[in-house]
Amino acid sequence: MPGKHLSHASDEPCRRCKHNLSVLVVRSEPLCHDCFARYVHTKCIKRLESFRVHFGAEQPPRILVPLSFGVSSLTLLHILNRHLQTQKSKTGRTGFAISAVYIQDPGQDLPAEHWLEKARQQYPDHQYASLPLHEVFRLVPDDASLQALVPQLEHQGNASPQQRFAHLINSLSSATARADVLTTLRTRLIVEHAQRIGCESILWGDSTTRLAQRTLAETAKGRGFSLPWHISDGASPFGLHFHYPLRDVLKKELVSYTHMSEPGLAALVHETTPGVAQASMSSKNTTIDDLMKQYFESVEENFPSIVANVVRTTSKLEIRPGAAADPRCSLCSMPVPGGRFGIHAWGGDQQDGQDFTSSGRNNLCHGCTRSIPKPVVGCSGS
Template sequence: MTDNNQLTCNTEDAGDNLIPTPKKAVKKTCVRCKEKPSIILFRTDPMCWDCYHEMIIKKFKLNVTRFRDNKKDVERLMLAVSGGVSSRVMMDLVSHFIGGNGSKGTKAKLFFKVCVVHINISCLDQVSGRATEQDHLDHAQRQANLVRSLEEAAQQYEFPFYNIPLENIYGCDESNKKERQQMLIDSFTQFTSSTSKEDILEHFRNQLLFETAHSLGFNKILFGTSSNRLATRLLSSTSKGRGYNVPNETNMVDQHKDIRFIQPMRDFLLKEIHIYHRKMSFIDYTNHNVLLFNNNSKGSINALCEKFINHLQDISNQTIHTLLRSVDKLVSPIDENSVSCSICCANLSEQEIKQLEQYSLALKSSSSSSTTTSTSSCKSSCNNCSASSSCCSTNNNNNNNNNNNSIQLTNNIHKPTLCYSCNQLLRDVKQPPVLTVVPSDSTTTPTPPTLPIYVQKNSTVLLKSYQLRNEIKDFLLDDDE
């Protein structure tokens, strides 16, 4: 009877705990060349290093070249590297397939122009909540090693390397570097939860990459995000209300205006990338970003999602593939009327666009009163609004009878120009100090949270275009007409 039970373990009464899938005995020789000993179980196939290397380059190349518009044009790829395992491997893979160091042909090199960009977040060390001075020193040392190793790697592959500090999101004037760093730190400390800090870092980083690609003249940015990370992002973005844009964020390609964000490592599990990394004897200097702001006992949404995915992946190794297959069936509709959020550049949903239209109409009608409104009253009205979670909510369950059409401004940002998730993000900003209370131990007034100029610019431009549209809307023709 016990034997029978063991044989039919799938139908056994499971009780409360799920049973991890039993590990299969791995064949010792490679399934492809059938000669060399296997080093990795790729999906279900045992493979030797040479076959695995060849296959991974082939898959990677396919993922990059499938988005080429014209094969005769020079392809301009910008590699966004954090210095972590995946991006380090990506650099190596790119150099292999375009005929760089160690590969046979060099012809492909003529058709590819590649540069490496690293966004340096070392100035955020002050908001990380690290305990001791030693920790800070260790981190600074690590960061310096990271940049040096990336620079050396880029030199080795003959790619130009750019180290862009994150404070450049506030401009790139060298004379006020310290001020910009302080502004960045101030804006990060204004967010209370580590989730919001991580998210705003992600948005700033993407924006900075976008601007850098523009200024350097590259139209494609390659990211080294592994399938584990993308599956985590799928869950975390869904949890943050970014459903409309989830397919863009997790699929192979995401069109940001005229620049494409490509995820060529989407097919590879972190495990597979790590094996490559170890085999090539690369050194990982990174501190994981999820720990960067981990000053909260509850952790962040991103960290919880990662933990959950890892847990499920341990139970069933198909979890990540299933999740990514699910998102393949989703699509973010993009057309000429698409409008992007002022902070994260994600497309706004139809409902959000409608709200924006209504808002721009209301703004026009009450423009005279809004210009006379003082900054403090704007802020206080906004705070009231966020406390009752009513200002831009699209859910019909919230009883928002008032304030719906009133104008709310935080640092001159018009909230309807932001997506649902970024509005949630701004609700996490600490309450600005009441103006009548003078701080007892300092004579200077506290600085308000300052978001980079691009946010305000996007917001103003977007609103202006909607106001213009309202003026000429009577003369615009619909498809139906």
């Protein structure tokens, strides 16, 4: 079994160094401890070509690493930290500087400062910050469009960001919608924070498995149009660059890595959303994201290359020329082709006429329209 570790492979020598005994099988290759670590590092670092040491540059560019304290984002921080040390020892300089940020979800009891402090002790050379998610209402500059998403709040001009945030989330009618809007707002807050502290790029911790989940989940939510921006390295519509350095490493490989790496890394891991795979599928609280997570966790087990191929294939989708000039969705901020907002602007909905659900105030893309409740009364939605 690929990725299953110990016992299974222990009588075979490592396929790479041909010297040590293998400790696990990675994509049908038995590897020893060291070669496996090298395998993960190499896959990550070859994605960081643009962050090599530039001797001409006065200051290395600052990058933002959003931390969730899950396996993937911490492993990314760990490898980046290691990479910086290597750069420093080889050249005396560094190719980049790291800021990390942790976004606190509402109702989450993880003591952010405590965990950030632990991370700081483990990786002391970097900047750390934490922000509550409702700050998105304070920080995102053109927040009028965001606030208008919750009509009841218009006359409560003095409501605090917390109140506005709670209002918005409470107005959402399904678990899928809540998960979707939270993710979108988190991304916007992270982007805003990155710009405020002068980061040129955001390095996300998403694994191959996670990107494949994203691909199918966004497809299922009607966001096929913006898919290239969700999973491709490069310029994002937000004006800074997105990178996914762990895009070639499977989630289960990252899990093995944290177990086998130095204990300081594993001690930091704090999965905030454990056991989705165990959640009952009949539950009303199941989300599209959960569904895809569960699906790819099972595919990853026996068909890891199929997972990788989904991501590789989807990154071949090209960004439309002129997309930057298209009007943006008020919520997710993605450029909507030809400004065809809403769900009725599309023939497949089989309704003539213009979109009456998202009135003139809000311009929402197909996917966000599905999540945000309709201002028109009487429709239960999904």
